Amino acid sequence: MWIALTVALVLLATLLLVNLNLGERRVSHQIPHLYPVDDPQFDRSMGMLLGPDITEGNRVDVLINGDEIFPAMLEAIRGARETVLFETFIYWSGEIGEEFAEALAERARAGVRVHVLLDWVGSLEIDQSVRKRMEEAGGEVHMFHPLRWYNLGRINNRTHRKLLIVDGRTGFTGGVGIAPPWTGHAQDEEHWRDMHFRVQGPVVAQMQSVMLSNWSKTTGRVLHGADYFPELEAAGTLRAQMFSSSPSAGSDSMQLMYLIAITAAVRSIDIASAYFVPDEVVREALVAALRRGVRLRVITPGKRIDTQTVRHASRALWGELLEAGAEIHEYQPTMYHCKMVIVDGLLASVGSTNFDPRSFHLNDEANLNVYEAGFARRLTEVFEDDLRRCKQITLAQWQRRPAWEKARERVTALLAPVL
Numbered sequence: 491m492w493i494a495l496t497v498a499l500v501l502l503a504t505l506l507l508v509n510l511n512l513g514e515r516r517v518s519h520q521i522p523h524l525y526p527v528d529d530p531q532f533d534r535s536m537g538m539l540l541g542p543d544i545t546e547g548n549r550v551d552v553l554i555n556g557d558e559i560f561p562a563m564l565e566a567i568r569g570a571r572e573t574v575l576f577e578t579f580i581y582w583s584g585e586i587g588e589e590f591a592e593a594l595a596e597r598a599r600a601g602v603r604v605h606v607l608l609d610w611v612g613s614l615e616i617d618q619s620v621r622k623r624m625e626e627a628g629g630e631v632h633m634f635h636p637l638r639w640y641n642l643g644r645i646n647n648r649t650h651r652k653l654l655i656v657d658g659r660t661g662f663t664g665g666v667g668i669a670p671p672w673t674g675h676a677q678d679e680e681h682w683r684d685m686h687f688r689v690q691g692p693v694v695a696q697m698q699s700v701m702l703s704n705w706s707k708t709t710g711r712v713l714h715g716a717d718y719f720p721e722l723e724a725a726g727t728l729r730a731q732m733f734s735s736s737p738s739a740g741s742d743s744m745q746l747m748y749l750i751a752i753t754a755a756v757r758s759i760d761i762a763s764a765y766f767v768p769d770e771v772v773r774e775a776l777v778a779a780l781r782r783g784v785r786l787r788v789i790t791p792g793k794r795i796d797t798q799t800v801r802h803a804s805r806a807l808w809g810e811l812l813e814a815g816a817e818i819h820e821y822q823p824t825m826y827h828c829k830m831v832i833v834d835g836l837l838a839s840v841g842s843t844n845f846d847p848r849s850f851h852l853n854d855e856a857n858l859n860v861y862e863a864g865f866a867r868r869l870t871e872v873f874e875d876d877l878r879r880c881k882q883i884t885l886a887q888w889q890r891r892p893a894w895e896k897a898r899e900r901v902t903a904l905l906a907p908v909l
Contacts, residue, residue: 547724548691580667595627604629792820
């Protein structure tokens with residue numbers, strides 16, 4: 491019995507190490523401040539060092555909370571003529587899940603090629619009848635990294651991306667999952683505060699490419715041709731790029747993108763994040779920005795959060811940021827699930843990425859970067875409207891936390907790399 495127990499513990503420890511060790515050197519040193527966000531060199535770094543290229547002629551519509559988000563997504567699906575590609579972390583049963591399944595199934599019955607990729611962990615609560623409805627209508631539904639013996643080494647690598655692309659021309663990305671908490675308008679504790687974005691223009695091809703990379707990795711099939719990648723004309727005036735990261739293709743790339751943006755800042759950084767757990771190198775970059783005179787404001791959930799462990803770990807790390815002058819605000823009415831970074835009123839990065847080690851190193855993530863002052867101004871208005879529903883945590887308040895609370899947070903912070 492002891493031999494069997496020892497073997498089981500060794501296997502468990504090995505599995506844990508395999509899932510946490512990415513086999514890559516992580517960014518461990520500060521990036522020097524060499525240029526501001528409005529310098530052409532910043533664009534070159536974001537486009538060439540990180541890729542893909544920044545595209546011209548895009549339109550991005552801001553959708554706030556489920557009452558705006560879900561009708562827009564469903565309208566796009568119901569209007570599909572050729573293809574629908576949908577990748578998401580959370581898809582649960584419930585009225586909104588049924589509504590999406592029926593819309594996708596109806597289009598599949600009409601001859602539209604429907605491809606759905608759901609994260610196995612995030613979508614554990616989906617009723618199999620929902621999946622069956624889409625498949626019997628002719629749609630393809632696959633699970634990303636399901637629990638299989640050959641997937642054990644990747645079980646901690648989840649797709650956290652939220653991507654919907656219709657006919658290769660209209661895309662959606664942001665923070666929402668297909669589940670009851672995202673419905674409504676954040677009117678109570680049961681309905682979350684979140685944002686999504688409708689995108690048109692040349693950058694939609696980049697969104698399609700990001701989704702299809704995981705589709706091909708999951709199914710072994712490559713989808714291409716004019717129905718998936720039509721010629722795209724300008725739909726607006728915004729400059730944008732769709733940026734993605736994955737442990738299988740550069741796990742540090744999303745963190746590096748944020749670090750370059752933070753390092754370029756000279757005036758302001760606004761961060762909205764459902765899970766704000768900055769590691770040491772990110773905290774150093776933020777403190778360096780504060781010392782350059784940059785204003786840093788952060789919105790993150792308060793007591794109404796779906797994962798208290800993350801909140802405890804987050805609060806343990808605030809000291810040096812508050813001492814350097816950061817403003818940290820906790821959203822009060824309900825769970826705050828937005829993901830947004832605005833730098834110097836010129837760059838806005840939105841999508842699925844949280845400000846934590848899981849998003850930076852373990853998950854597949856996708857963010858839309860928009861380089862335009864008007865769009866950044868619109869998101870700043872949204873950010874400041876959310877601030878009115880927040881409680882600011884001062885350095886004095888943080889220092890006066892009860893001893894038991896400090897101890898709990900310090901212990902929880904040890905788990906930060908896997909939260």
